[in-house]
Amino acid sequence: MGKIQAIRGMHDILPEESWLWRHVEEAMQDVFDAFGYQEIRTPVLEQSQLFMRAIGEVTDIVEKEMYTFEDRNGDSLTLRPEGTAGVVRACIENGLLHNQTQRLWYRGAMFRHERPQNGRYRQFHQFGVEAFGFEGPDVDLEILLMSAAIWKALGLSDVELQLNTLGTPEERARYRDRLVDYLSQHHDALDEDSKRRLHTNPLRVLDSKNPDIQAIVAEAPTLMEYLGDESLAHFERLRAGLDNAGIPYVVNERLVRGLDYYVRTVFEWVTDRLGAQGTICAGGRYDGLVEQLGGKPACGIGFGMGIERVIALLQEQGELSSPQTADLYFGTAGNTTIDAQCLAARVRNALPGVRLLV
Numbered sequence: 301m302g303k304i305q306a307i308r309g310m311h312d313i314l315p316e317e318s319w320l321w322r323h324v325e326e327a328m329q330d331v332f333d334a335f336g337y338q339e340i341r342t343p344v345l346e347q348s349q350l351f352m353r354a355i356g357e358v359t360d361i362v363e364k365e366m367y368t369f370e371d372r373n374g375d376s377l378t379l380r381p382e383g384t385a386g387v388v389r390a391c392i393e394n395g396l397l398h399n400q401t402q403r404l405w406y407r408g409a410m411f412r413h414e415r416p417q418n419g420r421y422r423q424f425h426q427f428g429v430e431a432f433g434f435e436g437p438d439v440d441l442e443i444l445l446m447s448a449a450i451w452k453a454l455g456l457s458d459v460e461l462q463l464n465t466l467g468t469p470e471e472r473a474r475y476r477d478r479l480v481d482y483l484s485q486h487h488d489a490l491d492e493d494s495k496r497r498l499h500t501n502p503l504r505v506l507d508s509k510n511p512d513i514q515a516i517v518a519e520a521p522t523l524m525e526y527l528g529d530e531s532l533a534h535f536e537r538l539r540a541g542l543d544n545a546g547i548p549y550v551v552n553e554r555l556v557r558g559l560d561y562y563v564r565t566v567f568e569w570v571t572d573r574l575g576a577q578g579t580i581c582a583g584g585r586y587d588g589l590v591e592q593l594g595g596k597p598a599c600g601i602g603f604g605m606g607i608e609r610v611i612a613l614l615q616e617q618g619e620l621s622s623p624q625t626a627d628l629y630f631g632t633a634g635n636t637t638i639d640a641q642c643l644a645a646r647v648r649n650a651l652p653g654v655r656l657l658v
Contacts, residue, residue: 309414309422319622320611325407327453328427328605335446337403337429342386344409348376354385354561354593356501365412379411383428384561384586384602385593391432392595401433407607421608428583430602432590437534439601440565440585441541447569447581447603448547456613459580461549462568463542465535466503466556467527469563469588475526476502486516503556522553534564561586565601573616574609581605626657 306312313321332339348368355361367379380386383406391397391404407427416422429446431439444461451459466472480502483490490498494505494513506517527535542549557566566584574580583603590598614620628647632640640658647656 307422309416311421311423316622317611320614320620321607323620324454324607324610324614325427328407328450331446331449331453332405332429334449335403335442337405337431337446340387340390340404340406341408342380342383342390342406344380344411345377346380346386346389348378350385350389350593351378351381354388354589355382356561361412365414367411367413380408381410381412383408383410383426383604384430384589384600387428387430387602388590388593388595388600392590392593397432397590397595397598401431403429403431405429425607426604427607428602428604430600432598432600434601435599437538437541437565440538441545443583443601443603444542444547444567445545447605450605451569454610454614455617456610457617458573459569459571459613461542461547462552462555462570463539463549464552464555464566465524465527465531465564466562466566466584467523467531467564471526471528471531472503472523472563475521475523478521478526479503479505482520483516489516506554506556517554524553531564538565557582557584561589561592563587567603571613574612579606580609580613626655628654628656630656630658632658 348366351366352362361381366381368376369378371377387404387406391402396402405428407425409423409425411423413422414420429443431443448461451457467475480498483494483498483502483505487495487498489512490505491508491510491513494508494510497504503523505513506520508514508517524532539549539551552568555566555568556562557568562584564585564587567582568579569581570578571580572578581603583601585599585601587599588597589600590596630640630644637658644656644658648654
């Protein structure tokens with residue numbers, strides 16, 4: 301019989317790299333603690349309907365990428381492709397949003413059946429934060445400051461904040477109609493992916509990576525033209541906060557994000573040091589999602605951060621070195637290993653934190 305190998309796109313984390321994962325995880329936890337966010341842990345398996353309702357049935361994730369199967373009871377279950385929907389479900393189910401605000405963070409494995417490539421895997425890992433019950437742009441600024449604090453704690457450079465606003469669903473619907481009209485005038489020049497999205501999720505055409513489509517999109521009307529005074533004021537107050545905090549950013553009016561639930565603020569932290577897959581953190585507001593999933597209306601905002609990409613960026617910078625295996629070594633002569641182990645136990649008790657190898 302041949303060797304059993306890991307599933308394609310799902311990787312082992314070996315000891316030579318696991319220390320770096322711990323370094324990243326501990327740094328992020330320290331930042332979350334400093335901002336007063338509490339940890340929440342949710343299952344990796346959820347009912348499939350949760351993601352269909354939250355993400356949108358005409359998104360690439362639901363249509364192509366989810367690991368979905370029926371269990372022995374005939375229930376449709378899905379390995380979580382992202383973290384927000386499960387956290388919202390947990391908050392609703394456990395009454396965490398009744399007349400109260402919440403600041404939460406999570407970590408764990410996510411699963412998407414897509415083509416494995418550099419920095420993109422079928423099992424990948426994320427840290428994320430979700431804040432509920434805050435209407436104004438203050439919390440938008442808070443989580444952007446938090447993510448900037450993570451880059452500082454890790455010593456990461458060459459990371460750029462791209463920012464946009466999607467307005468309200470009503471404003472976006474008016475823009476959607478205008479965008480479809482414009483793209484329809486160029487229908488013959490659209491690639492097959494853009495033609496498919498034209499009548500299902502036309503805003504996704506805006507972030508096409510096809511240079512020919514980018515040329516068409518460059519002349520398209522912008523969503524900013526369709527925003528009302530309240531949405532514009534929210535965005536301008538956020539920008540003023542970033543300016544006051546000294547956080548540089550770029551307004552990218554083609555940034556739309558891939559999930560249906562986003563409204564108003566959306567953002568990505570990107571780098572050009574990881575090739576085409578340059579986004580290492582992304583998120584935004586989802587003020588209607590809690591109600592959409594059966595809860596009472598509550599504002600929400602959050603981000604997801606890909607740990608593999610953060611680690612790849614750290615490795616590319618090449619400034620970290622693996623810690624030594626041990627602080628002390630006990631060598632033995634003859635058949636004295638048992639005695640050495642007993643002595644080592646006494647040393648570890650007397651010196652908590654010492655790394656000792658027998």
